[in-house]
Amino acid sequence: MLTPEPDYAIKLLFVGPVGAGKTTAIRAIADTPPISTDVPWTDANGGSKQTTTVAFDYSTIRLDQEETLHVYGLPGQHHLDFMAPIVGRGALGAVLLLDASSAVMHTDCVHSIKELQRSSPGLKFVIGVTKADLAPRFSMQTLHQLLQQMNLAVPIFSIDSRDRAQVMQLVRALLLLL
Amino acid sequence: MNIQIGVAGVPEELELRLSLACGLLAAAQLQVHLQAWKGRPCQLLVVDLDNGYGRLACEVAKRRDIPVLCFDTNAPNADGMPRIDRHAPAASMARTLQELLLPGTAAVEGVDGLLGICLHEIGCDEEVLARHGHIAVVVRHAAGRIHARSMSELLAAEARLLDGSWLSGLRPQQNEREYEWLVSRSLESFLVMACRRHQASLPLLDGAAYRLRRWPDLGGVADDLDSLRLAALLYRSAWRMPELAQHTRMDARQVNAFLWATLVSGALHSDEAPVSPAFAATAPLAAPSILRRVARHFGLRIGHVDA
Ligand SMILES: Nc1nc2c(ncn2[C@@H]2O[C@H](COP(=O)(O)OP(=O)(O)O)[C@@H](O)[C@H]2O)c(=O)[nH]1
Ligand SMILES: [Mg+2]
Numbered sequence: 001m002l003t004p005e006p007d008y009a010i011k012l013l014f015v016g017p018v019g020a021g022k023t024t025a026i027r028a029i030a031d032t033p034p035i036s037t038d039v040p041w042t043d044a045n046g047g048s049k050q051t052t053t054v055a056f057d058y059s060t061i062r063l064d065q066e067e068t069l070h071v072y073g074l075p076g077q078h079h080l081d082f083m084a085p086i087v088g089r090g091a092l093g094a095v096l097l098l099d100a101s102s103a104v105m106h107t108d109c110v111h112s113i114k115e116l117q118r119s120s121p122g123l124k125f126v127i128g129v130t131k132a133d134l135a136p137r138f139s140m141q142t143l144h145q146l147l148q149q150m151n152l153a154v155p156i157f158s159i160d161s162r163d164r165a166q167v168m169q170l171v172r173a174l175l176l177l178l
Numbered sequence: 179m180n181i182q183i184g185v186a187g188v189p190e191e192l193e194l195r196l197s198l199a200c201g202l203l204a205a206a207q208l209q210v211h212l213q214a215w216k217g218r219p220c221q222l223l224v225v226d227l228d229n230g231y232g233r234l235a236c237e238v239a240k241r242r243d244i245p246v247l248c249f250d251t252n253a254p255n256a257d258g259m260p261r262i263d264r265h266a267p268a269a270s271m272a273r274t275l276q277e278l279l280l281p282g283t284a285a286v287e288g289v290d291g292l293l294g295i296c297l298h299e300i301g302c303d304e305e306v307l308a309r310h311g312h313i314a315v316v317v318r319h320a321a322g323r324i325h326a327r328s329m330s331e332l333l334a335a336e337a338r339l340l341d342g343s344w345l346s347g348l349r350p351q352q353n354e355r356e357y358e359w360l361v362s363r364s365l366e367s368f369l370v371m372a373c374r375r376h377q378a379s380l381p382l383l384d385g386a387a388y389r390l391r392r393w394p395d396l397g398g399v400a401d402d403l404d405s406l407r408l409a410a411l412l413y414r415s416a417w418r419m420p421e422l423a424q425h426t427r428m429d430a431r432q433v434n435a436f437l438w439a440t441l442v443s444g445a446l447h448s449d450e451a452p453v454s455p456a457f458a459a460t461a462p463l464a465a466p467s468i469l470r471r472v473a474r475h476f477g478l479r480i481g482h483v484d485a
Contacts, residue, residue, distance in 0.1 A: 010468050063471045092472065128397065132323075132364075136357030140322035140364075140395060155409075157397030158364050165400035172403070172476050173393070176410040178469055 011090055012171070013123075014057070014073040015116060016097035017108045021130040021161030022073035023057050025097060028164040029171065030059035030071050093174045094125040097161065098143075100135040106146060113150065126174045127156040128167075181208060181279055184215030184223045184244075187232025192249065192264060194447075195301045196224060199271035201441055201448035202297070204385035208279065211450060220244060222278060224262075227251040247278060268300045289380065291340040293442055296369065300444045305349040310338050316349055317365065322395055322443070324368050325360040332363060336372040340379055367398030369439035370405050377435035382419065384434075389416040389449035394440050403477060404428060408436045416449035 014022040026034045034057035057073030069092075096112055098105050109127070116125060127147075132138045143156055155173040159166040183200070185193055193212070200210040215223055215235055223239045225232040226249045239246050249264040262274050289297060292315070295308050299319035306317045315335050316325040326332045338344070373380060390412040399405055407426060411417060419437060423430040440446035473479075 010472065012472075061475060063475050067468065067471050069472055069475070092469070132362065136325070136360060136362060137321075138323065138362075139318070139320070141320045144392060153392060153413075155393035155396075157395050159397035163400065166397050168476055169397055169400045169406065172406055172478055173396070173410075175469070175473050175476060175478055176406065 009070050009090055010067070010092055011070045011072060012061075012092050013094040014071070014097060015094050015125075016075075016112055017099065017102070017104075018075055019102070020097035020099045020108075021128075022075065022097055025095070025128070025130075025161040025167045026057050026059050026071050026073050028161065028167045030061055032059055034059040034071070034073060091120065091123060093178060094120070094123055095170055095174060096125050096127045098127060098129050099131050100129045100138040100158070101131040105129075106142065109143065109146060110150070113152070124174065124177045126154055126170055126177070128159045128161065128170045129156065130159060130161045132158045133160065181210045181222070182218075182220040183210055183212050183275075184218070184220040184235075184239075185212055185225070186215040186223060186235030187226045187229030188224060188249070189226065189229075191301075192226070195266075195268045195271060197447045198268035198300055198441070198444065199275055201383075201386065201388060201446060202269060202272040203276060204383045204388075204448060208276065209385045210275070210279075210448065212448075215239075222247060222275070224248070226264075245278065247274070267298045267302060269294075269297050289340065289438070289442075290342045291338065291344045292335060293339050293369075293373070293376075293438070295344060295346045296365070296442045300442070306346050307349040308335075308344055308346040310335070310341060310344045313338065316360065319365065319444070322365045323362045324365045325357065325362045327360060329361055329363075332361070332368065336368065336375060339372040339376050364395040364398045366394040366439065366443045366445065367396060369443050370394070370396065370399050370402065370436060373435040373439040373442075374402075374432065377429075377431040380431075380435055380438050382430075382434055383437045383441070384419045386448040387416040387418045387450065388412060388437055388441070388446050390440060390445050391447055392445055394443060394445045404432065405436055408433065409440075412440075412446065 014025055016022055023034055023036070036055050036057055056075060059071045061069040061071060063069055094116060096116065098109055102108065116123060129143065140156065140158070147154065157170050157173065159170055161167055185196065188196065197212050200212050203210050217238065222245050223235060224247045225236045227233050227236060228251050236246050236248065247260050247262055250261055260278060262271060292308055295306065296317055296319060299306055299317060303320045308315050308317060313331055313334050314326065315332065324332065326335065390409060393413060394409055396402070396405055396409060408422070411422065411426070419433055420430060423433040426433065437446060
């Protein structure tokens with residue numbers, strides 16, 4: 001089960017909209033299948049407080065005798081706000097996954113980046129675009145333009161999150177930014 | 179040969195293609211540096227006469243006997259000046275520049291086949307159908323994708339990358355649904371693997387310094403750590419091929435192949451050489467031990483993280 005991590009625990013975040021392949025990517029690279037945990041979440045927006053649950057993934061990668069890398073999958077956009085104080089400290093960086101077959105990929109991209117920048121300013125991240133195999137008209141150009149408009153220069157790789165080697169390659173690109 | 183080209187009043191998109199063209203000229207041993215013109219002497223000035231500053235620069239250059247090349251225009255003062263089509267692909271811009279700078283030398287291109295076709299597509303939005311016998315691929319250069327009927331067809335295309343017998347044409351507007359029958363992959367990953375495979379046959383790009391303007395899409399070359407490392411270095415600063423090979427201890431041909439792949443994909447540009455070539459090769463920063471451990475787990479030597 002999810003145990004509270006000491007602050008210095010080193011964490012890798014997978015973020016992005018539902019269906020982008022976060023759980024799949026974590027499964028591909030972590031030591032154990034991710035545990036999906038429901039966390040009660042109180043939406044304080046508006047007058048009436050609404051309590052729902054938010055599912056997020058957690059797994060680990062054993063680095064060596066002493067050290068373990070904690071891997072989190074954080075869904076949606078606004079949920080990041082809530083999760084960031086818990087998992088954001090000590091985060092190495094984030095992998096933002098986007099679904100190429102989604103009609104709202106570009107809006108998802110902008111929103112996710114803004115949330116990421118707001119909740120974890122300065123956190124380094126890379127972008128993985130999944131499901132290009134399901135989106136024959138997918139274009140990298142529009143994403144590059146979008147990031148250029150946001151004044152960002154981050155690696156964008158098209159990957160299949162079911163493929164361990166491709167997810168590893170994306171994480172390596174992130175490590176090369178640190 | 180070292181050549182300075184000034185640019186004045188040229189829109190960003192055109193300047194980008196010009197700088198790609200200059201990158202290609204390195205294959206003809208021409209080190210061309212593109213710079214915003216501030217009145218200093220140079221071998222050639224490229225101007226856009228549709229722009230006020232371009233017109234002004236042109237007048238000044240004429241008075242100083244600096245040769246001027248202008249983009250196609252209806253401007254009245256363009257009479258008799260050499261021109262360049264503003265829609266020309268980078269490869270033909272390179273040829274025009276070469277004819278002006280070194281008249282009578284062999285054509286710059288240096289690459290044939292599917293690679294040559296892709297080279298011509300830099301900066302173009304069109305979809306190109308390229309054929310070689312029974313092999314057919316669709317190149318959507320701007321989108322960064324290459325399509326075929328099967329993965330094995332893409333592999334066959336890779337094997338024949340430099341064959342002279344590729345034919346190409348614009349793909350007629352077709353049923354959108356047709357793409358659903360095609361497989362696709364990242365054009366950059368395709369080019370990186372294909373150029374690597376044909377590295378012995380590629381002309382050496384040892385004339386100029388190069389830099390990546392953006393990260394290439396390397397998700398599809400999942401086991402290729404060398405390309406990732408080259409990308410990280412070339413993204414941070416400009417490198418000349420021999421120095422990059424020396425720094426990474428990679429085979430010069432392998433580094434050259436990566437330069438070709440990213441040049442043809444449009445990610446790589448020629449750039450001013452770093453102030454000191456040794457600057458990027460200075461002692462790596464000590465990475466925190468935790469980062470070293472994470473890197474090791476993901477198969478990166480620590481030197482790579484610092485690279
Ligand atoms: N065809 C295809 N399916 C993918 C790809 N990546 C993920 N999937 C599938 O997409 C579905 C949603 O993935 P999941 O990991 O649950 O997304 P999450 O909501 O972000 O955790 C799963 O069935 C995956 O197998 C991909 O690149 N191509
Ligand atoms: Mg999930």
